[in-house]
Amino acid sequence: MQKIISLHHKLESMFSHSEENYLKAIYHLGITSVNGVSTNAIAKKLSTKASSVTDMIKKLAEKKVLIYKKYQGVSLTEEGKKTAALIVRKHRLWEVFLVEKLNFNWDEVHDVAEQLEHIKSSKLINEIDALLGFPKFDPHGDPIPDTNGNLHLIEKKLLSTLQINETGICIGVKDSSASFLQFLDKQQIALGQEVEVLEKEDFDDSMTIKINNKKMTVSNKIANNLYIQK
Amino acid sequence: MQKIISLHHKLESMFSHSEENYLKAIYHLGITSVNGVSTNAIAKKLSTKASSVTDMIKKLAEKKVLIYKKYQGVSLTEEGKKTAALIVRKHRLWEVFLVEKLNFNWDEVHDVAEQLEHIKSSKLINEIDALLGFPKFDPHGDPIPDTNGNLHLIEKKLLSTLQINETGICIGVKDSSASFLQFLDKQQIALGQEVEVLEKEDFDDSMTIKINNKKMTVSNKIANNLYIQK
DNA sequence: AATATTTTTTAGACAAGACTAAAAATGTTT
DNA sequence: AAACATTTTTAGTCTTGTCTAAAAAATATT
Ligand SMILES: [Mn+2]
Ligand SMILES: [Mn+2]
Ligand SMILES: [Mn+2]
Ligand SMILES: [Mn+2]
Numbered sequence A, B: 001m002q003k004i005i006s007l008h009h010k011l012e013s014m015f016s017h018s019e020e021n022y023l024k025a026i027y028h029l030g031i032t033s034v035n036g037v038s039t040n041a042i043a044k045k046l047s048t049k050a051s052s053v054t055d056m057i058k059k060l061a062e063k064k065v066l067i068y069k070k071y072q073g074v075s076l077t078e079e080g081k082k083t084a085a086l087i088v089r090k091h092r093l094w095e096v097f098l099v100e101k102l103n104f105n106w107d108e109v110h111d112v113a114e115q116l117e118h119i120k121s122s123k124l125i126n127e128i129d130a131l132l133g134f135p136k137f138d139p140h141g142d143p144i145p146d147t148n149g150n151l152h153l154i155e156k157k158l159l160s161t162l163q164i165n166e167t168g169i170c171i172g173v174k175d176s177s178a179s180f181l182q183f184l185d186k187q188q189i190a191l192g193q194e195v196e197v198l199e200k201e202d203f204d205d206s207m208t209i210k211i212n213n214k215k216m217t218v219s220n221k222i223a224n225n226l227y228i229q230k
Numbered sequence C: 001a002a003t004a005t006t007t008t009t010t011a012g013a014c015a016a017g018a019c020t021a022a023a024a025a026t027g028t029t030t
Numbered sequence D: 001a002a003a004c005a006t007t008t009t010t011a012g013t014c015t016t017g018t019c020t021a022a023a024a025a026a027t028a029t030t
Helices: A002-011 A017-032 A039-046 A050-062 A078-101 A110-116 A122-131 A178-186 B002-011 B017-032 B039-045 B050-062 B078-101 B110-116 B122-131 B178-186
Strands: A066-068 A074-076 A167-173 A194-200 A207-211 A214-218 A226-229 B066-068 B074-076 B167-173 B194-200 B207-211 B214-218 B226-229
Touching: A017 A039, A017 A050, A017 A074, A017 A078, A039 A050, A050 A066, A050 A074, A074 A078, A078 A110, A078 A122, A167 A178, B017 B039, B017 B050, B017 B074, B017 B078, B039 B050, B050 B066, B050 B074, B074 B078, B078 B110, B078 B122, B167 B178
Parallel strands: none
Antiparallel strands: A066 A074, A167 A194, A167 A226, A194 A207, A207 A214, B066 B074, B167 B194, B167 B226, B194 B207, B207 B214
16 A cells, blocks of 8 residues: 555656756756756756755755766756656646637746646646647747657757758747747747748848748847747 | 836735635635634644644734734635635636546546646636636536636525425535545436435435436435535 | 633744855866 | 866755644633
């Protein structure tokens, strides 16, 4: 009986709200870097202090979700990666739900999803998934991990890396801050639209593109935050 | 600027998860009792200790959501009542959502709703409300407070109080534990069905009723947990 | 009215998660 | 290699929410 109870509790993830936020942050930071994730990087991402991070990663290391050697940064174990991916799955599915079913704009969903991602119920998230027709991408073009935490990355490059005359489809944003998304709305740029590079300016790295059948010039900062599929 | 920020924070309720649970418990307990709600009653409802309750109600009294005099129990202020009612509103709307949109059975919704009721976003809950067509009752027949926290109580009595030959509609459950709800499912008793009292047994207060066009005998414990509208 | 019982509050402790300040380790220049 | 700068860890403190044990107040019983 003892065994069964502890097993049951293991199924629905036994991590606190705060622990989940750390796992998710380390997961996101770990995708890009090949080495361990540094204490400072985690602190910055979570807007907390490095000393708080040290405390927490010690605790998470004891729980076997990450590997920690003093002064060496951390990396998630397989269990840690899966746990984090399932939180990301929930975050992104909730974002789709908010946009598709509840009339949220794509710049309004993140903060609410930050809360909803911590709700513990596998039936809940799987039913949301089904209600939405098992979407593969969230409103910002980010891929949604499956029930096992696996996620198939798609080939994509930043608009800023395209050459003159290259074309592609706008499939995601790198920066999904409300201000950037609102800027895109104002310019009537949306995911799914075709893009063609017409000119590139060496001086400030701005580009002239054709998108949504309109010609426009975008700064390097913009081009650096739009993902294009070739 | 300072003013605006603090005003904004006031809009989306500045209570912790734990404070919200206390407010809701006191709200539920306060509906029945005309006097203040006792420390022990709160402790029992929240499965915590009386000393913890004393600590928390002092804090909530300072926040002006309840009135507390030592040894006299507590009662919610108007602000406290509204705050609590809006949490109850969220709980019940989420329950409807889970049943109507996500294929949850009425015995599966409570624990998930206990989590979802703490999500802070007025747009979220109002959109859920709209998606559901502004329901007035949750899956257990409990009324859903409106956006101002007002709730119109409906005339209802327990099945156990009906006399022989009286009829009515089954509109709610008093005990909404999973085991009771599962029992009702097994007996094919559901809300909305017509009930007629055929016999009452003095010895054990059991009743024979006609419900869903079937004759059946129910114990007093059952009859004491089913609400009937005349 | 005195005594016993129950309820409530106080006092002191603890765990989680955060912070500051200072020490230690690592990395970078000279 | 030594000095300087940065990163990370440690030590100690704080807040929130909980607990146990003991004291105080309110109720109930004799
Ligand atoms: Mn997001
Ligand atoms: Mn997203
Ligand atoms: Mn419920
Ligand atoms: Mn209910």
